[in-house]
Amino acid sequence: MPVLLQSLITRRPTSSSIAFLRLRKLPQDKIENSSAIIRSNLLRTINRAQTPLLAIHIRPDGDALGAVIALALYQKARGQEPKIFLPEKEMAFIPNIFKKIIEKKGLEVVHEIAGQSYQDVILLDTPGSHRLEEPVRKMLEEASGTVNIVDIDHHLGEKLMAPAEKSLVSAKVSSASELLFSILPQDQVSQSMARCLLAGIIDDTTNLNFMVKTETRTRVKQLERLAGISKEETYVSLRALTAADQDLSAQAIKRAVTTSINGYKMTWVAVSQEELTDHHANWRRAVEEQIGFSTQKPDIVLVMYYDTKKNVYRGGLKAYNNGEGLDFRPVAKAISDGGGHPGAVGFNLPNHDPKNPAATVDMVAKALRKESI
Numbered sequence: 001m002p003v004l005l006q007s008l009i010t011r012r013p014t015s016s017s018i019a020f021l022r023l024r025k026l027p028q029d030k031i032e033n034s035s036a037i038i039r040s041n042l043l044r045t046i047n048r049a050q051t052p053l054l055a056i057h058i059r060p061d062g063d064a065l066g067a068v069i070a071l072a073l074y075q076k077a078r079g080q081e082p083k084i085f086l087p088e089k090e091m092a093f094i095p096n097i098f099k100k101i102i103e104k105k106g107l108e109v110v111h112e113i114a115g116q117s118y119q120d121v122i123l124l125d126t127p128g129s130h131r132l133e134e135p136v137r138k139m140l141e142e143a144s145g146t147v148n149i150v151d152i153d154h155h156l157g158e159k160l161m162a163p164a165e166k167s168l169v170s171a172k173v174s175s176a177s178e179l180l181f182s183i184l185p186q187d188q189v190s191q192s193m194a195r196c197l198l199a200g201i202i203d204d205t206t207n208l209n210f211m212v213k214t215e216t217r218t219r220v221k222q223l224e225r226l227a228g229i230s231k232e233e234t235y236v237s238l239r240a241l242t243a244a245d246q247d248l249s250a251q252a253i254k255r256a257v258t259t260s261i262n263g264y265k266m267t268w269v270a271v272s273q274e275e276l277t278d279h280h281a282n283w284r285r286a287v288e289e290q291i292g293f294s295t296q297k298p299d300i301v302l303v304m305y306y307d308t309k310k311n312v313y314r315g316g317l318k319a320y321n322n323g324e325g326l327d328f329r330p331v332a333k334a335i336s337d338g339g340g341h342p343g344a345v346g347f348n349l350p351n352h353d354p355k356n357p358a359a360t361v362d363m364v365a366k367a368l369r370k371e372s373i
C-alpha cells in the first residue's frame, strides 16, 4: 500500500487537526432562533440595507409573496431601494391582491441577476437553499462571504442559509408573514403592508384553519384593522373565489360524508354537472382544503365533480392529517390511468352516476383497499 494512503487510513487526529475542526464553520441546522437580540439584529439590517435583493422560495405561495411585498413596501417607504426577485414565468401566477399592490406602489421586480452585485440579500419563507430560485442560489454560492445574507423563516430543521445571528427562525408563528409583522414597528405598517401580511397568514393557515399559533389570531385582528379588509374577504380574493364559488363551496361542505377505510377517515363530496355554471371557477380547492383542514380532521378527502373543460366526471384524492405520507398514485392509475403527486391525484370517472355518487365512492374505496392503503 502506498505510504500516503496508509498514513491517511491510520492517521489519528493531531492537536492541530482538532483545532481546525473546531474553527471550521460546520453547517448548522435551523432551530428556534427568535430572541430579542436576533429580532433587533434583523430589524437593524433591514433598516440599513440600501439596495437589497429580496428573495423567496420557488413557486411562491401567498405567504412568501405577502412577506416579500410587505418588506419591500416597508423599505421603500423609508427611502431604500429594495428589489424583489421573481422569475418572469411566475408573474402570471401572482394573485391579483398582490399584483395590484406591486403595480400601484411601483415596487421593483427583477427577473434576472446576471451582472448585478448585491451587498444585502434578504431571504423570506425559504426552508433551505435547495428551495431558492437557481439564479439566487448561484449568486449566493459565488459571492460566499461577501454578501450580507439575512433570513426570515418559520421552517425548522433545514440548513441555515445565513449566519445564525442573521437568521430569524421561529415555529412559534404561523407563517413568514406573521414573523415579519412581529418585528416591524407597528406605527410603520401601512394599509398595503397590512393587506399583504394578512394575505400571507391567511394563505399559510387556510383562513386560520391550520398552523394557528399563540398570537396568530390577535395579530390577524390587528392586521384586519390596519388593512381595512377582513380575513374572509382576503381568503376569497386569494383563492379568486367568485360569489358562485363561495355558495357552492358552502353547500358542498355541508353535505360532505365521512367514512372509514382501513382505519383512515375519508370525507367525500360530489358536485354534479347541473350545479356548475360559467360563474364557477376555483371552488374545488376551497372545498377540498376547508374539509381537509376542518376540525373533523379527515385523513383523505375525495371530491367527485364534473370537469367543465374536459367534459367528463373526475375524482380527486388528497391526503390530510394522518393520511399525509400516503401514496395515491397506484390508486389513480388503477381507476382510470390517472396520476399526480403521492398525496394528491386526479382521475377520470367515466361511469360516475351523479344521482348515485355513493357507488363511485365504493369503487374508489375498493381501489384504495386493494392498493393496501
Ligand SMILES: [Mn+2]
Pocket (backbone or CB within 6 Å): 063, 064, 125, 154, 175, 176, 204
Ligand atoms: Mn410559509
